[in-house]
Amino acid sequence: MSLNHIPVHYSDRRRRWLDSFARRLISSCGMAILLLMMLLFFWLIWVVLPLFSSPSLHQGQAQALQDKSPLVALGNSGSVGWRIGASGNAALISLDKPSTGSILPLNAAIQSATVAADQQSMLLRTAQGVLLLQVDTTPAQAQWRFPLGDKPLSALGNAGQPLSLAKCGPDCWRMAQVNAQGIQVITYRDSDIPDILNIPQRHADKLLLSPRGTLLYTLDGQLLRVWSFPGTVPHLREIHTLPRIPQSLHLLSGGESLLIQDATGISQWFAISGEQGPRLREIHRYAESSGDALLFTEINRRVFATLNAEGEFKLFASKQDGPIMQRKLEAGVAGAAFSPNGDALLLERAGSWQRDKLDDPWPDVNWRNFWQKIWYENYPKPDWVWQSTAAGDSYQAKFSLVPMVTGTLKAAGLALLFATPLALAAAMYTAWFMSPGMRRWIKPAIEMMGALPSVVVGLIAGLWMAPHIGDALPGVLLLPVTLTITLLLCGRFGKRWQRAGRELLVLLPILLAVALLTLWLPSRFLPDVSIWLPHYAQRNLLVASLAMGFALIPLIFTLAEDALFSVPASLGQGSLALGATPWQTLTRVVLPGASAGIFAAMMIGFGRAIGETMILLMASGNTPQTSGGLFSGLRALSANIAIEMPEAASGSAHYRILFLSALVLLVFTLVINTLAELIRQRLRQRYSQHEGQG
Structure with a gap:
């Protein structure tokens, strides 16, 4: 029997125990990693799921009112509700302690009330x-105030004519009224003498x-006019x-969106900038909205609701096409008001109040809104927009994930397009053509490049490479062409000085010289990039x-390179022995055999x-x-999470949407890797069969 086939039997119990222990330890670690991945996946789902929970309304207890007169105006400041009755009583009632409150007698019957947007x-x-x-x-206890005195305002009158009110500053109130002279806009500031501005319009059915107080909407029949006050x-x-x-x-929070309620329902309008300046445009009509129901809005969010005489309650959000919640309430509601945070609903029925708890923390969040175009206020058309914060208090956050997904795919695809040819060409040359002596130096040197931290690469790219690419952009774009032509010419005319496996020593200086010349020469004759490419961003996709x-x-x-080296040497030697050239052997024998590993490397x-x-x-x-495009900036999902997570309030919609971004990134990676593994297995099975048949 040959010495190479002598069977070896181990009877060492200690070795068998170590082998068993190592096998179980490795299996346990693998299972632990899988379990950790599953826990991470389900934790992300747990954080994200509340975003898609349906709004709910929980009925509260009723409390009796002292003033039984008909309701004129109603408000809700959260812990305190206020009520103006037709008998002339202004009541402040605690919603947390129903037994406490105060009533201010106005000593006059109230004919009508006009409430400003702040509902105060x-x-x-x-x-x-x-x-x-x-x-x-x-103050600790809410109270009524007469900012302009408890006497009737002399500049206002004409019973039965429409009025409108706006708070134009800390101690500034602007009012609009219709009188015999037409429409007047009256502004009260610190002094008792008002500023009166006459508008050349004789009549209006409604004022808003x-x-x-910078705009006035007047309605005369079917004519809607918009007046501005630049001076x-x-x-x-x-x-x-x-x-x-x-x-x-009605106006939604922020004052940009106008709600027009007519017999067919409710439509949203806001101004779009054009050649003649901003102009109102109907954006969309809310499905299942009613034209004869009571409409009331929230103070701080673009949310409104309708409530008809039969008690049908519908909740709407500005970015949703239809109602986000519908409930059947008890009929006979005389008035309703949202709390400032939108977490409670105050209802008045005959002689009593009822405060219902409203659970609707993220009314604008919808799965479709993350992926479809939304027409936002002041935008010329629907678009995918991500803008989570702004300086204005009335800002409406925009949470479209499409810009980040697009940026991620564009950057990853272009980076792979740049890296794959170079990496595969280097791997093929190193594994098949390079001399063993050079390979022992080149392969570790390239692998050491992978140890360079990505933050260092990003710092160099952002601070050094970006401005230099901008200065030599024509040369950068010509570089692939000139280097390809140089390589072809060297391969065509350089056979005399080629030394098998050591061509790199000659080619590298030539390629370096051609690259430097390509980068330098065009920039000497072409103008600055900002002139012929005005939209060029220094830090961009390129x-x-x-x-x-x-x-x-x-x-x-x-x-x-490892995949190419793992192909059995006998296959390549057999191909060469049959008369194939090294290039034919590489492309027709070695590459198909290593295709599964190469595909895995790319994925x-x-x-x-x-x-x-x-x-x-x-x-x-x-x-x-x-x-x-290629010369514009972008933002990836991962970079967006790193930028905005530190400033996102825990538990907010912004916070949870960032976790949704991480979940989308994780699912996308898992899907890509799963498909890549299936394809790799198919390739491996296919070419292993070919090798077996050969």
Whole structure:
């Protein structure tokens, strides 16, 4: 029997125990890693799920009212509710302690009330005139105030004519009224003498001032006019002929969106900038909305509700097409008001109040809104927009994930397009053509590039490479062409000086010289990039992809070179023995045999590019957009999480949507890797069968 086939039997119990222990330890660690991944996956789902919970309304207890007169105006400041009765009593009632409250007798019957957008200032029309009344909730106990005195305002009158009120500053109130002279806009500041502005319009059925008093909407039948006040002279900004006579006009929080309620339902309008300035435009009509129901809005969110006489309650949000909640309440509701945070609903029925708990923390969040185009206020058309914060208090957050997904795929795809040819070409040359002596130096050197931290690569790309690429952009774009032509010419005319396996020593200086010449020469004759490419961003997709491709080359090279080296040497030697050239052997024998490993290397590189954070954070410009090209900025999902997670309030919609971004990134990576593994197994099975048949 040959010595190479002598069977060896181990009877060492200690070794068998160690083998068994190692096998169980490795299996346990593998199961622990899988369990950890599953826990991470389900934890992300647990954080994200509340975003998609349906709104709910929980009925509260009723409390009796002292004033049984008909309701004129109703408000809800959270812990305190206020009520104006027709008998002339202004009541402040605690909603937490129903037994406490106060009533201010106005000594006059109230004919009508006009409430400002802040729901704390109101104009009360009595037989003697018009009073300005304000709810002050800043002290420990809420109280009524008369900011302009407890006497009727002399500049206001004409019973039965429409009024509107806006708080234009800390101690500034702007009012609009219709009188015999037409429409007047009256502004009260610190002094008792008002500023009166006459508008050349004789009649109006309804008046509505914007929250800051900068715009006035007037409705005369089907004619809607918009007046602005740039100075002492009013300016008629636009006129619209509506298809039907509106029942009411309302403004959503922020004062940009106008709700027009008519016989067919409720429509949303807001201004779109054009050649003639901003002009109102109907954005959409809310499905299942009612034209004859009571409509009331929230103070701080773009949410409103309708409630009809039969008790049908419908809750709407500005970015949703239809109601986000419908409930059947008890009939006979005389008035309703939201709390400032939108977490409670105050209802008045005959002689009693009822405060219902409203659970609707994220009314604008919808799965479709993350992926479809939304028409936001002041935008010219629907678009995918990510803008989570702004300086204004009335800002409406925009949470479209499409810009980040697009940026992630563009950066990863272009980086892979840059890195894959270089890495595979280097792997093929190193494994098949390079001399063993050089391979022992080159392969570790390239692998050591993978140890360079990505934050260092991003820092170099953002601070050094980005401005240099901008200065030599024509040369950068010509570089692939000139290097390819140089390699072909060297291969065609350099056979005399070629030394098998050592061509790199001659080619490297030539390629370096050609690259430097290509980068330098065009910039001498062409103008600055800002002149012939005005929309060029210094940190852009090109810079980020080049930097990320540089980081992917060592990973793809190492895995692909190992796959090429793992092909049995007998296959290549047999091909050469049958008369094939080294190139034919590589392309027709070795590459098919290593295709599964090469494909796995590309997919692992793609997965690394999808999850890359620091390079994209520092070199991409962090501009969330979908339409940008090669020279525009972008923002990836991973970079977006790194940027905004520190400033996101825990438990907020912004916080949970960032976790949703992480979940989307994880699911996308898992799907890509699963498909890649299936394809790799198919390739491996296919070419292993070919090898067996051969």
